[in-house]
Amino acid sequence: MAVHLDPIGVLHTCFKEKFGIPRQPNLAVEAPGRLDFFPEFARPEAVRGLEQFSHIWLIFIFHKAVKKGGKWSAMVRPPRLGGNKKVGVFASRSPFRPNPIGMSCIRLEAIESTPKGPVLHLTGVDILDQTPVLDIKPYLPYSDRLDTARDGFAPAPDNKTCQVSFSDTAATQIQEREKAIPNLFSIITQVLENDPRPAYSNARFSSIKEETRTDGLNKDRVYGIRLFDFDLKWQAAGNKIRVLCLDPV
Amino acid sequence: MAVHLDPIGVLHTCFKEKFGIPRQPNLAVEAPGRLDFFPEFARPEAVRGLEQFSHIWLIFIFHKAVKKGGKWSAMVRPPRLGGNKKVGVFASRSPFRPNPIGMSCIRLEAIESTPKGPVLHLTGVDILDQTPVLDIKPYLPYSDRLDTARDGFAPAPDNKTCQVSFSDTAATQIQEREKAIPNLFSIITQVLENDPRPAYSNARFSSIKEETRTDGLNKDRVYGIRLFDFDLKWQAAGNKIRVLCLDPV
Numbered sequence: 001m002a003v004h005l006d007p008i009g010v011l012h013t014c015f016k017e018k019f020g021i022p023r024q025p026n027l028a029v030e031a032p033g034r035l036d037f038f039p040e041f042a043r044p045e046a047v048r049g050l051e052q053f054s055h056i057w058l059i060f061i062f063h064k065a066v067k068k069g070g071k072w073s074a075m076v077r078p079p080r081l082g083g084n085k086k087v088g089v090f091a092s093r094s095p096f097r098p099n100p101i102g103m104s105c106i107r108l109e110a111i112e113s114t115p116k117g118p119v120l121h122l123t124g125v126d127i128l129d130q131t132p133v134l135d136i137k138p139y140l141p142y143s144d145r146l147d148t149a150r151d152g153f154a155p156a157p158d159n160k161t162c163q164v165s166f167s168d169t170a171a172t173q174i175q176e177r178e179k180a181i182p183n184l185f186s187i188i189t190q191v192l193e194n195d196p197r198p199a200y201s202n203a204r205f206s207s208i209k210e211e212t213r214t215d216g217l218n219k220d221r222v223y224g225i226r227l228f229d230f231d232l233k234w235q236a237a238g239n240k241i242r243v244l245c246l247d248p249v
Numbered sequence: 250m251a252v253h254l255d256p257i258g259v260l261h262t263c264f265k266e267k268f269g270i271p272r273q274p275n276l277a278v279e280a281p282g283r284l285d286f287f288p289e290f291a292r293p294e295a296v297r298g299l300e301q302f303s304h305i306w307l308i309f310i311f312h313k314a315v316k317k318g319g320k321w322s323a324m325v326r327p328p329r330l331g332g333n334k335k336v337g338v339f340a341s342r343s344p345f346r347p348n349p350i351g352m353s354c355i356r357l358e359a360i361e362s363t364p365k366g367p368v369l370h371l372t373g374v375d376i377l378d379q380t381p382v383l384d385i386k387p388y389l390p391y392s393d394r395l396d397t398a399r400d401g402f403a404p405a406p407d408n409k410t411c412q413v414s415f416s417d418t419a420a421t422q423i424q425e426r427e428k429a430i431p432n433l434f435s436i437i438t439q440v441l442e443n444d445p446r447p448a449y450s451n452a453r454f455s456s457i458k459e460e461t462r463t464d465g466l467n468k469d470r471v472y473g474i475r476l477f478d479f480d481l482k483w484q485a486a487g488n489k490i491r492v493l494c495l496d497p498v
Contacts, residue, residue, distance in 0.1 A: 088295045
C-alpha cells in the first residue's frame, strides 16, 4: 500500500551540504531559509493567517538521505550518543528511516508577496538546501508544547560549547559580503559555536595535540563547510574554533 | 515530482468515525490506541530505546480526508474559529490539505513484545481508527517545546466545558463493559466534556429551548458517536450533556 504525495514547494537554505547543519532547529537562530511554492500551490489564500504564528512546522523529505536500493536500517547511531551506541530508528530523528520524512519547527519571519506567489522567509533553519517540502502547519503551543514530556536519552544539549575567532582574512571577507548576506558574521558564529564536528570524532575535546602550533590549533586538519556560495574553512583545537577564510566553491 | 511512501503500520483507536474525536491530542487523556506494525517493519530493534520517551510524534495519513478528484481547497473553516471564518489551509491543521499528512504527539504507555513484533500502546489519542502511520519520532522537549512561540488565532481552548451525566441505563452498560474496556467511564466523560458539537452548530450554547423537557434537555436531538464497538447516544442542553445509552452498532 503506497502513498503518493506531491511536494508543495522547495526550501532554499544556506546549508549546501549535510556537514555543518545544526542538529536541531533554532540553534543557529539567524540561519536563513526561504520556501518557494511550486506554481500549483503558490496561492496567497493558502497561507492567509499564517503570519499570525511565530513558528511553523515544515514536513519535508530528507532527499539526500535515501539509501541505495531503498534499504532501511532498524538501528542507527545518533550523534548525540557519541555515534558509538545504537538505538532503534524510530527512537531517533535520523534522516535515514523507512520513510525519509523530516519535521522541524522553524521561525517564520515574513510572508512576501511576489508575482509568482507567496514566499516564506524563515530563520533558525536546520534543513539542507533544495529540500522538497510536503506540508506546512502552524506551531500550536497549546498542543505542541508538552511541559511534562520526558527527555529519554536526548536531554538538552550543551549549546554554544565552542569559542569562535576569525583570521584577519576571514573577517575582511565576511565584512565584504554582509551587504549581500545580512548577519553573516553571526550566522557563521552560531553554526560553529554549536560545534559541527561529529561527537565520535577524535577531533572533539580530546586527542588534539595542542602543541602542534604555537596558537594551539591542529595544523593538519582544516574543516570545510559549504555555506551560501562559499566554502567556510576553519580549524579547531579543543573547544576553540578559528575561521581561516571563505573560499569560492 | 511525486514521492512514494509506504506506511509502516496501522493505528487502532476507539474513534470509529470523525465526529467525537478530540480536536487535539491529550485532551481525552485516557483515550486508548495501539499501533501495529506491518510485517516488514515489525522489528523489535527498530523501536529500541523508544520506551525512554514519554511522548512520541506520529506522522500519519488522513485516510478519510481525501477529497473527490484529489482537489484541495486553498482555504478552510477551522472549527476553532466557529466554522464561519476562513483561513489558509497551511495556517490550519485541517485534515483536508494538499498532502493529507497529520501529526500528533501522543503518550506512549508501553511497548509490548508479541510473536508478530512490537506493539505500541498509546493514550491521549486523537486519531481515527485504521489510520495508516508513516513515521514515529521521539518527542524531544529541547527542540519541540518552544516556550516563546506565539499562538496566532488558536489560543488554548477552554477545555472541559461540559458537565457530563449518565442515565441509569448508560451507567449499567458502562459498568458491564469496564472489564473489557478499562476506564471506559472516564474515557466517555473526557470525550464529551470537551464538547464534540461543532462550534458553528446552533446546538452549542445557544438556541436550545431548555423548556422542551423538564430536565432541560433538547428532546428532539440525540447525538451518536461511534466509539469502540458501540454507538454512544447522548443529548445536550447548553453546557450539560447526558449520556442516554450504549447502542450496539
